[in-house]
Amino acid sequence: MSNISKAFENGKAFIPFITCGDPSLEVTEEIVYAMEEAGADLIELGIPFSDPTAEGPVIQEANIRALSGGVTTEKVFDLVRKLRKKVTIPMVFMTYANVVFSYGSEKFISICKEIGIDGLILPDIPFEEKEEFEGICKKYGLDLISLIAPTSHERISMIAKEANGFVYCVSSLGVTGTRTEITTDIGAMIKLVKDVKDIPCAVGFGISTPEQAKHMAEKADGVIVGSAIIKICAKYGRDCIPYVKEYVKSMKDAIR
Amino acid sequence: MSKGRFGIHGGQYIPETLMNAMLELEEAYKKYKDDPEFNRELTEMYNEYAGRPSRLYYAERMTKDLGGAKIYLKREDLNHTGSHKINNVIGQMLLAKRMGKTRVIAETGAGQHGVATATVAAMMGMECEIYMGKEDTIRQALNVYRMRLLGAKVHPVESGTATLKDAVSETFREWTNRIDDTHYVIGSVMGPYPFPEMVRDFQSVISKEIKAQMMEKEGRLPDVVMACVGGGSNAMGAFYNFIQDESVRLIGCEAAGRGIDTFETAATMNTGRLGIFHGMKSYFCQDEFGQIAPVYSISAGLDYPGIGPEHAYLHDIGRAEYVAITDDEAVDAFEYLSKIEGIIPAIESAHAVAYAMKLAPTMDKNKIIVINISGRGDKDVAAIARYRGEDLHE
Numbered sequence: 001m002s003n004i005s006k007a008f009e010n011g012k013a014f015i016p017f018i019t020c021g022d023p024s025l026e027v028t029e030e031i032v033y034a035m036e037e038a039g040a041d042l043i044e045l046g047i048p049f050s051d052p053t054a055e056g057p058v059i060q061e062a063n064i065r066a067l068s069g070g071v072t073t074e075k076v077f078d079l080v081r082k083l084r085k086k087v088t089i090p091m092v093f094m095t096y097a098n099v100v101f102s103y104g105s106e107k108f109i110s111i112c113k114e115i116g117i118d119g120l121i122l123p124d125i126p127f128e129e130k131e132e133f134e135g136i137c138k139k140y141g142l143d144l145i146s147l148i149a150p151t152s153h154e155r156i157s158m159i160a161k162e163a164n165g166f167v168y169c170v171s172s173l174g175v176t177g178t179r180t181e182i183t184t185d186i187g188a189m190i191k192l193v194k195d196v197k198d199i200p201c202a203v204g205f206g207i208s209t210p211e212q213a214k215h216m217a218e219k220a221d222g223v224i225v226g227s228a229i230i231k232i233c234a235k236y237g238r239d240c241i242p243y244v245k246e247y248v249k250s251m252k253d254a255i256r
Numbered sequence: 257m258s259k260g261r262f263g264i265h266g267g268q269y270i271p272e273t274l275m276n277a278m279l280e281l282e283e284a285y286k287k288y289k290d291d292p293e294f295n296r297e298l299t300e301m302y303n304e305y306a307g308r309p310s311r312l313y314y315a316e317r318m319t320k321d322l323g324g325a326k327i328y329l330k331r332e333d334l335n336h337t338g339s340h341k342i343n344n345v346i347g348q349m350l351l352a353k354r355m356g357k358t359r360v361i362a363e364t365g366a367g368q369h370g371v372a373t374a375t376v377a378a379m380m381g382m383e384c385e386i387y388m389g390k391e392d393t394i395r396q397a398l399n400v401y402r403m404r405l406l407g408a409k410v411h412p413v414e415s416g417t418a419t420l421k422d423a424v425s426e427t428f429r430e431w432t433n434r435i436d437d438t439h440y441v442i443g444s445v446m447g448p449y450p451f452p453e454m455v456r457d458f459q460s461v462i463s464k465e466i467k468a469q470m471m472e473k474e475g476r477l478p479d480v481v482m483a484c485v486g487g488g489s490n491a492m493g494a495f496y497n498f499i500q501d502e503s504v505r506l507i508g509c510e511a512a513g514r515g516i517d518t519f520e521t522a523a524t525m526n527t528g529r530l531g532i533f534h535g536m537k538s539y540f541c542q543d544e545f546g547q548i549a550p551v552y553s554i555s556a557g558l559d560y561p562g563i564g565p566e567h568a569y570l571h572d573i574g575r576a577e578y579v580a581i582t583d584d585e586a587v588d589a590f591e592y593l594s595k596i597e598g599i600i601p602a603i604e605s606a607h608a609v610a611y612a613m614k615l616a617p618t619m620d621k622n623k624i625i626v627i628n629i630s631g632r633g634d635k636d637v638a639a640i641a642r643y644r645g646e647d648l649h650e
Contacts, residue, residue: 049546049547050416050547050548051416051421051422051425051533051548053271053425053428053429053534054271054429054432056429057415060415064416067547072545073545073546074545097269097532097533098531098532098533098540098542098546098548099545099546099547100546101530101531101532101546102529102531102542102544102545102546103545103546123271123272124269124270124271124532124535125269126268126269126270126271126272126275127272127275128258128259128267128268128275129258129267129268129269131258132532147271147272148272149271149272149273149275150273151272151273151274151275151276151277151435152272152275152276153276155272155275155276159272170271170272170273173273173432173433173434173435174273174429174432174433175429175432175433
């Protein structure tokens with residue numbers, strides 16, 4: 001059992017995403033403490049990438065803000081070293097394949113292990129390409145998180161069988177970003193996973209309100225929220241911490 | 257190693273949302289690539305609609321002026337819509353139609369691929385939307401109007417550097433949004449498998465023709481085949497049928513922009529390193545942390561930070577050479593070919609002409625160079641005038 005399973009021991013899991021360094025690494029550090037206090041069960045730390053092809057405009061802009069502020073992979077590692085002195089919940093990196101590959105996959109993943117990162121989410125690595133990183137992740141005890149999408153259909157069993165940590169269920173077509181309505185039959189997707197493996201399933205893409213979170217949590221083991229939090233960071237800048245904290249609390253309360 | 261590899265390059269590095277679309281495309285392509293009816297229709301459209309075969313023209317004045325190897329120009333600029341792009345578009349659109357798709361989307365840099373896609377979409381009665389960097393919609397305003405005239409909707413892309421790479425990213429994003437009825441007509445030998453292989457196959461008509469035409473005119477193979485390289489589709493098309501003929505030197509000419517020792521360059525082979533981006537493993541211009549570099553070239557069509565995976569492989573095994581040509585050299589060649597042969601090449605193709613101008617004089621007179629003139633230069637005239645300090649606007 002990996003550390004990630006702890007995130008799903010406290011009822012339904014609330015999994016917030018933030019882009020490291022938006023608006024600054026100092027603020028990111030404070031946001032993570034605040035989110036843990038507010039009840040977050042697992043935190044997705046985004047390492048910014050210049051060309052995030054799976055992201056909608058909100059997270060794209062957060063990536064640009066972070067990179068123009070001088071954030072680098074090394075600086076994100078330093079941030080996690082600081083965070084791990086206090087934060088006890090699992091943390092995973094969300095970034096793009098090139099950030100890991102270009103750093104040197106083994107070097108990157110071994111540092112993740114050393115600083116206390118529990119898993120990797122790479123949206124541009126489908127099942128067919130996972131061997132690029134999976135062997136190394138296993139060697140260092142990290143979970144490479146598998147994603148399933150509304151278009152996955154018969155691929156779900158194949159993916160779920162080899163999934164580790166949790167399965168990231170992409171709720172909708174398209175890129176990340178808040179949506180007023182989610183029409184995919186999430187329950188059916190999750191059933192296909194559970195039919196082949198007893199592994200937690202968390203739903204992401206498009207969720208922003210406590211009502212949506214509650215609705216998704218009825219079907220899933222956890223709810224992932226990114227763009228809605230990034231919007232708060234963008235709106236309040238360095239003063240965003242209490243607002244993010246309040247939001248995370250409202251979301252966790254909604255799915256408890 | 258996963259499918260669609262050229263050595264270590266290639267692969268399918270894309271979001272799960274697109275995987276089934278990619279498998280469906282692969283299946284359709286395998287089914288039709290050797291299908292006689294599909295190929296009959298493809299050849300008919302190449303000939304009747306695109307105006308193929310394109311000419312292999314002996315550039316006599318240029319040859320005499322440079323005083324070395326004999327120079328032939330493969331006239332892809334004479335195709336309908338003015339570039340090689342239509343070869344690939346016709347192939348992909350025939351395939352899309354057989355797959356039951358009713359809408360196509362595409363990225364474009366200079367506008368050549370966008371215009372070709374909008375053109376064939378109009379002819380086939382398909383809905384068409386083109387994504388183009390905001391910067392490029394300004395550089396190539398005439399092509400934007402041309403696409404709209406052909407019934408396509410043009411979306412200016414403002415993210416990132418607002419050039420070709422951002423247009424590609426945005427088209428991928430749009431594709432994840434609407435897959436069922438939509439095919440993404442990728443414009444070059446790049447992206448996830450099966451695109452690099454499929455686009456190469458559709459473009460390989462160029463080298464197939466060069467070979468036959470050369471045998472007819474000279475009774476032998478050329479000594480050098482050269483072409484400009486951005487993503488690399490015209491080069492791959494011009495190289496492909498010569499890869500097995502080891503006596504033929506294959507030379508790709510990349511855009512050095514203001515020079516490969518500056519940050520304002522798009523020369524991937526000369527300044528990039530191995531990476532994973534836009535669905536493929538290949539060489540990319542990037543910083544030490546893998547952030548994709550904001551590349552630059554005077555040529556919007558070569559202004560891309562990556563290169564197709566098969567080129568990366570040909571480079572690795574030493575089968576093809578990749579040289580860098582600066583803006584200044586390309587503009588000189590643009591003017592040179594216009595004056596000496598009465599042929600205005602696309603600024604992209606002028607990069608290959610520029611290298612021929614360096615290479616031909618060093619070769620014997622009994623040697624033969626073929627330059628692939630991938631497109632015509634009408635679209636570039638205003639920009640070149642401005643480069644030369646004239647206040648000319650479209």
